[in-house]
Amino acid sequence: MIEQQQQLLEFGYCEPLEFIAALSMAAKKDFMLEFGREMGIALDEEATNMLEGMIGRLSRHVKREMNLLFGKSTLYDRLDAGLYNVFFGGEEAATTKEWFERYRNWDALDLVYMLLEAVYESAGIDWLDGRDAASVRTDAQLLPLLAAAHPLPDAELHAELLDCARYPEEFRHRTVLLLESFWTHAFLPERERLAAFGEEGARKYEALFAADPEQSFARIARIDPKLVTKRTRVHVSYISQVCMFFNAVDWRGDACSWMSLGYFNDALERRQEDKDMTEKFLKVIADKRRLDLLELLKTRNHYAGELAQLMALTPAAINYHTNLLIDLGLIRITKADGRIYYELDADRLSMLMDQTKRMLLN
Known part of the structure; x- marks a missing residue:
């Protein structure tokens, strides 16, 4: 049975997912390094140098935006949650350029809603007051009122979120500029190396899963293989180093799941x-x-x-x-x-x- 589920896996490298991971890792680098030391998981020297190079090529303005919009958590609890939702919210974007276009054309109010949802969920605050999420995310008047009525422990963050809720078009414009700047100055110089590592990792894991799928599900992916019920794309991320991420999505009848694995999960x-x-x-x-x-x-x-x-x-x-x-x-x-x-x-x-x-x- 596990062998059949293993056959549903398609190993490869997905640049848009690696771009999002790189942006998130760069925004949280110091926190991630400290967290890794506490957990006994250290980035290898090349990945550390790569992240430092990415950050060093960014303007102070972009770095301030990254600090605000990504925070310092190992969870996807700010802008990164929305970036992933946009990726999984449509047919697979084969290139980062295609994913950028989808993000630029995404409803600005919905982008703000996804940011607020991630922040409040991480804080454990029920900010919808029992309302249906589908109705709130489309109500430009209600969204800022709900945000204003539910302050966060971090007053500065709450004030910034209120601005985002009141000016959704401005928020989308700010984040598009952030994405474009990170792409041009940080990601492009590392693009080929990241792709080479990702493709190498994909070949490695494909061989490991073929040789021993039961142990690979348990020790590399760390998920119950029963979750794999349909075609599942497996992205191997070098920049994340260690990660286990599973997402089931349906694209207009083309049922597919996604799994992200870190290059060093086996290590x-x-x-x-x-x-x-x-x-x-x-x-x-x-x-x-x-x-x-x-x-x-x-x-x-x-x-x-x-x-x-x-x-x-x-x-x-x-x-x-x-x-x-x-x-x-x-x-x-x-x-x-x-x-x-x-x-x-x-x-x-x-x-x-x-x-x-x-x-x-x-």
């Missing part, structure tokens, strides 16, 4: 496995008896009876401790002179110690 799983292994390693060597056992095996191989005698433990206790060390790969079983010996794997011990050092200090 995230390995980092998590490394973290779990490090935790297990620290727990195992925290016991003095197991440290003594490793100390004895450092000098030469021993059989169980010797270890029991030298450590004044019962054979059952020796068996318990050695099994824990065998499970970690720190010792292995060998046979000589008709006896079963335990042998220290010094290379494995050194690797686990280095891994622990990297995790704790880097």
Whole structure:
């Protein structure tokens, strides 16, 4: 069954989605870097340099607009929510230029509504007062009244949102200028590299999903494969590094879903496995008896009876401790002179110690 769902996946690179991701990442760079450090997820050096280059080529005005309209959250809770909604709100835009045209022609009031909806939802505020969303998003008089009646904890942000609600055409014009400036000065110089990384990542994940779809859904996409019930485009994003995003959309009868995966999602799983292994390693060597056992095996191989005698433990206790060390790969079983010996794997011990050092200090 999972193999059938895997066959519905179409791996590739979608430039408009990468453009939105790059704009969002650039707007939130410092926050994203700090959040990544806290979560043990670091951007690789090339991606960091790429983002810094993008930001460095932008004017101060554009950077102020980005700071206001994107905020500092890992969620899509401001302009980025609307940008994605516009992309998913029609037939697939094959190029960023096509997506730009769709955005320019989108109803300005609806763009403002999507911004307000994202901000208030993130703040946990019911700003519609029980009204139907479909009616509010088309009411130019009601929209600013509802925004005014529901202040946000951030008074400056609330004042800016009120301006957007009162002057929707101006808001659309501002955001179009922002998109065009970011495209020209920030994205275009990195366009070819981002496409190359995305296409390379798509080939990598296509092979991984073909080889082991069950593990790939669980560890790379981290979604229930049952969600994949129709053709699903999979965009692989280098600039996002690590992301799991699924969206089901219907385009005039052409049913299709979208999934975005980060270029390093597979590495995230390995980092998590490394973290779990490090935790297990620290727990195992925290016991003095197991440290003594490793100390004895450092000098030469021993059989169980010797270890029991030298450590004044019962054979059952020796068996318990050695099994824990065998499970970690720190010792292995060998046979000589008709006896079963335990042998220290010094290379494995050194690797686990280095891994622990990297995790704790880097």
